[in-house]
Amino acid sequence: MSVEHLVEVRDLQVTHGDRRIASIPELTLAAAECVGIVGESGSGKTTSLLALLGLLGRDFHVSGAARVCGVDVIGADEREVAAVRGSRIALVMQNPQGSLNPTMRLGTLMKRALAQHGVKGPAARNRIAEALSSVGLPEGVARRYPHQVSGGQAQRFGIAIAVALGAEVIAADEPTSALDVTVQAGVVHVLQRLRAERGMGLLLVSHDLALVSTVADRVLVMRHGEVVESGTARSVLAAPAHDYTRELLAAVPTLGAAG
């Protein structure tokens, strides 16, 4: 396997009991690249993402080959995967507020996350300031509790943690679905800037085809746990080969489509 890919997946299979939940024949992600994984509920898109992060429960069986930043996340023991998670690949979830401990100030939350990866003291403070500014948050946010910030700010903060930890890949699971559209655009811009300025790779799981089409270089369309179509975003969206992709495209309500 080549080193230049941040994420490299071959024949990933996730099963639960005798049910196959997700299967990805091939997926690569290079630096500064964005791969969108698109599908509806039950398509296995989130499960695939969690498998890459080693976050699936014991009752799931994962097979195949998956390397994240050079580490085999399927074969490696839990400690190794945990080290990769956070410092190399970070998860950004749909409900930012719900994923933050409500009893801690945001600054404390971030300090803890850094301390877990061995960064403390002034170095941690610098990193925090830098990470917050990179996602467009004022430093004062660090003194607030999760419920005192808006959904958009909480989501930016989630991304800031990834930046502070030095993650090379952001795995974002419906990062903007719970946000208002005017807020969504800002969060997407932050992700785009991190790709351009820091070469971060972005795995974007979403049901929003239009959103994915504006961000992703390549797209995987999933349905019932299978990848039904993959390719560059342009080709998949302009000339979909699979019926389901066509159905999805037709179903997306887009502005200016009527009349």
Added chain:
Amino acid sequence: MSDEIPLLAAVGLTVAYGRTPVVHEVDLPLYAGRRGVGLIGESGSGKTTLARALLGLLEPHHGEVTFRGRSLGELSRAERREYRSQVQPVFQDGNEALDPRMRVGASIREALAMRGLTGRSASSVVTDLLEDVGLSGSLATRRPHELSGGQRQRVVIARALAIQPRLLVLDEPTSALDVTVQARVLELLERLGEEHDLGLLLITHNLAVVERLCETAHVMFAGRVVESGPTRQLLSQPAHPYTKALRDAVPTMGGALPEVVEGATADAADTGCAYRLRCPFATKVCALQTPVLRRVGTQSAACHHAEQVVEAGNPGVLSS
């Protein structure tokens, strides 16, 4: 249009939780029969509160909700029954719109009973209603948790239709659904609107859904209606900066990444125009004077700089 007495209307309606008004002096007339009206707003805009007030589930603090020109509080028993049968809600699936303990058929029969239909004749109407919304009549014996999200939303629509209303108030009816399912529910609403001569008040954050189903649209920000007008013009040439921001923030298939105004706060201002803190058009006057709705071309907008906004609102995004 203005000569006709609206079936249902908000007149100078203000609703507050505690001391903060969530809906502020809103006028919104709704007419019966085959007219889609969209109410667009983001979370916290007050759109759901407005809907609940229109449905008589909340008491207004100032102003009133009128049914055929008469305030809801002053309706006689018979008029109130009339109001209940003509205006029906369709809530989103997320908040248990169907009683989890009742079979689907029983939920619909409860609505039919209000129309005086019970017993065997009701059962056959239940089947008809289910089939009308594209479901099999055999689903009547199921409980809500045994259905998919799309099926549940259809049952909710069937229950609303059971009482033969003239106006449906739909609060985010498809937001919890997958896109392909959403598309089919929208199709259903379109068809039912035509077949049953229904008025629709569609409350949503999704502009594309409003564009598809509604002739006219209202945009709410911080509890006020900031722009009203024919949907197409409103979206192609917005006269309020918030409408424009909303439109521009919607990602378009294969299009460029939407623009954002960096550094602006999302908060609403307490004085003057509530939108001025994130408005690129804002000037001194916006801080001093609260703009009121005024005529701007085909629309009305509550903005001191509406003409400028219209000019700037190049409809390039909508070229398709």
Added chain:
Amino acid sequence: MSLATVAVRPSRLGRVSRLVRADLLAAVGAVLLVLIVLASLAAPWLAPFPQDGTTATHATQSLLPPGGGHLMGTDQVGRDVLSRLLYGGRTSLFIAAVVLLLAAAVGVALGVIAGYAGGVVRDVIMRVTDVFLAFPALLLSLALAVVLQPSVRTAILAIAATWWPWYTRLTASIASSIRSRGYVDAARCLGVSPARVMLRHVLPNSLTPVLVQLSLDAGGVILTAAALSYLGLGAQEPTSEWGLMVEQGQALFTTDWWVVTFPGLAILVTAFAFNVLGEGLRAALDPRRNAR
């Protein structure tokens, strides 16, 4: 797969039978309870010395250890402990059943009204509830006993009077959350009357936690009744009652252990049976449990 097809249209009986299969512990509880109830009902036929359950005394046979003619020995006045245990079950279970029925009927009704109506109505009901909660059960019983004759009936009234507010509190909080559900709004928009909305939607959807709480409380009621009996405010000699038996026997524990141990065990086993049944009910009555 066959389970899934059954779940499509679960009959009440089907649900109960699935509960039995799924939750062995709850089934054990149910079986124990049925046995306890049946044994109490059949006391006149099962008791080796039926008269001992009521009025008889045998001064010459006092405090015989278990064995021989008396499986569980005899008490201070020579009565067969087993016979009194069987008769005592009748009293104890009767007290528990009536107290819980009364408390739940009043408590749930007020709770549903408070939770659904909200506002001033809720405030008034909840303040009244607080006043009753501030009275210790024993104090109220003392007061009642002054007015009425100390008896099982007095004990029942006293315990029920202090027990219902808990159900009001529980039900009110559930009902007020159910009030904001879509189906309640939908019913109101149909013009369904408040009373019907409460009966058809709010009450049935509030009952599960109440039912569970009832079965969890049954043991507590039996124990409280026992305490009242001890103070002379509840069941009176020669009526058999488990609490009374425990209180009478506890001083003898070091020398004649059987007098207190068997009624104590009876209370423990009954409370346990109610408890596991309650837990099982909680799981079985959740309509979403059999979703898939």
